[in-house]
Amino acid sequence: MVIVRDTLVDALVARLRDGVLSGRYPPGAYLPSERELAAEYGVTRTSLKHALSRLAQLGLVETKHGVGTRVLDYLSSGGPELLPMLVVADGPGWLEETFQARREIGALVYARAAERRGAGHCADLRALHEAVAAAQTADDAQLAECEIHRVLAAASGNRVYGFLVNSLLNAYLPVRQLLIAPFRDPGRAAGRLTPLVEAVCAGEAGEAHTAAVRYLAETERLMLSGEDR
Amino acid sequence: MVIVRDTLVDALVARLRDGVLSGRYPPGAYLPSERELAAEYGVTRTSLKHALSRLAQLGLVETKHGVGTRVLDYLSSGGPELLPMLVVADGPGWLEETFQARREIGALVYARAAERRGAGHCADLRALHEAVAAAQTADDAQLAECEIHRVLAAASGNRVYGFLVNSLLNAYLPVRQLLIAPFRDPGRAAGRLTPLVEAVCAGEAGEAHTAAVRYLAETERLMLSGEDR
DNA sequence: CTGGATCAGTGGCTCATCCACTGAGCCATC
DNA sequence: GATGGCTCAGTGGATGAGCCACTGATCCAG
Structure with a gap:
């Protein structure tokens, strides 16, 4: 620390x-x-x-x-750069709306990435996926997870999405402890990520989109409920 | 000035x-x-x-x-607050990506707004729509048009989308002259907006989504080509 | 009624100066 | 040889007094 x-x-x-x-x-x-x-x-x-x-x-x-x-x-x-301070200022309201936006925009990004997948991007994604699974500490898993989002945003072929994802991820920083929860058990995190990563790498656009929405919805439900801590 | x-x-x-x-x-x-x-x-x-x-x-x-x-x-x-300076710095590349993101996220917002439409929001929207049609100057039309996006973002029920829309709209500011072009003739602008506004007010979510995507795609094609000036 | 001068209050910017922090290198100690 | 503490140069953090430039209200002469 x-x-x-x-x-x-x-x-x-x-x-x-x-x-x-x-x-x-x-x-x-x-x-x-x-x-x-x-x-x-x-x-x-x-x-x-x-x-x-x-x-x-x-x-x-x-x-x-x-x-x-x-x-x-x-x-x-204002712009999304205000989110980090708003999330800590009045909490749940902003946090939930941020999650919703992240889920919907995340799904957009994931679908785009699946359409345009390239060998390089998939290699990065697999490596990061394994890093999450292998992470010994919650912090490591959290960092690797953030990187996955960034790699996907980059793979979407639109740098603007990278910026949007950065902003939404930054909004989480103040409440980082809550977010780490689902990754306390690296095995479970790995299990949850697999379908999404596999789908994107395989280029199954439709399935990737569906998987992404489901994964994000589930992840955020866990985060909000504070379950599994 | x-x-x-x-x-x-x-x-x-x-x-x-x-x-x-x-x-x-x-x-x-x-x-x-x-x-x-x-x-x-x-x-x-x-x-x-x-x-x-x-x-x-x-x-x-x-x-x-x-x-x-x-x-x-x-x-x-970085976050989307960097877009305005990037757009002027290296131009077309960032501008096109910003347009794409705006189109896709705009469609998301429009669809949401159509789902959750309320009497107040629809009234605002109609008033703004008429303002665009009645605008005597290109500047007025442009301002009213921006307001429509903001009202729609507000109607989506998620304030985060409002922030995202703000950022994307700000990215246009440096190249405002280009954007004003399609609104030089208020009559045409009105004609182009009607289907979208009507659909959202009528609450036809599916149709609104489709109309939104078509409208945004067309508008941006005109903007990028610089046609109609 | 108009146009210009005045003036109080505001932010923009400078200067000289000191403080606090960091990292590299030295050196006595163990 | 490794360790721990020391010094020192260089860096950013902060001060406070002072002057300048801008704005808007007011007043007054035309």
Whole structure:
């Protein structure tokens, strides 16, 4: 386990972000001036500006020179990069919707990959599949599992799907412990993955699609119920 | 037309980002130290830090205290928020893949919305549809069209799809001129939208799905060919 | 009523300076 | 020879004072 110490700016971003997500700073409203905020949080204006700059990059606020910093409506203008923080902020609601999107988009990606399968991709997939089965620790299995999704996304022939999968996987990071559960027993994980991986490698598009949907639905049911821990 | 003057930090971000995307700073490599970079670009270290902070938020680099700033592999760790800059950077390739993803995910969203249609959503949709038809300028039509996508995403009952749609729509912003083309003639735009909107409002899920795919495919063909301008 | 000047308040940016962290290398100790 | 602690150079983190540029409201002269 690596000890990670948040930087001051990270902490500031978290505080301000929570203020926005919780509605303390509602959409359309202006934040207090940088000088006021800096005084309120007991930091330099420089540090506060760093934090605001990152909030702006996230699409949570918008800063205009000479005017002020306005809160945006993240629901109507935000992107999936907000998911990780939303999942921890209000939990189950966002998590379930993320799972649903992942399942449906995952099925799309899997079907595409099956259609376009190439020898190289299949080799990667088999190797990763074996890595999951052989993994001694839950962490290893989890990492390998993530890699499988990424390899499939790459095999879909559309890099945009790679980005979407990355975002959806990142949304899980904060609740990683829950996710690891189904992989505590490497044998079971292997058993569950086989049909999907085999189907994709064999190029059976229709069957792969069906298998993918079934696999993802089952996996997520386990994750949400917290069963098998 | 509003005149937007980029801030110094914006320009810095653009320069550094191009350096990363172009491979001048390859994945895994370390950037020069902040002091060196600041000198090279003729700016204060403070400003440079702001820029690096935003690059980090974008997932392009990773900064570690006492060590340095390392370039990440955006293809394997980035999210769809990178699309806008990739589309302008190397154009057609990313644009086509974005269109494909938008078409397939759009169809998913449309089908979902048709399944779960509610009176309120349908009213919104009809109003927007009429706004597109009535729009006097291409800009208006484009904005209303974006709104239709957002309303549909909202009607799908999954806020994550809203985020995904936002990201994909944002990817178009840099090439907005191209996109506006099919809407130069409001009458045609209206004619093209009708079947989809009607189908969703009528709740014919299967037909809506088919119509959505056909509509999106046609629209994007026009966009890519640049025809009808 | 209009157009320009003023002014208070806001964010943009700089500078000089110090602190905290990391990793490499040295060296005495075991 | 291996180990553990030390120093040191180089890196990013943070400060705070200060100045500049922009915006919008207000006021006033025309």
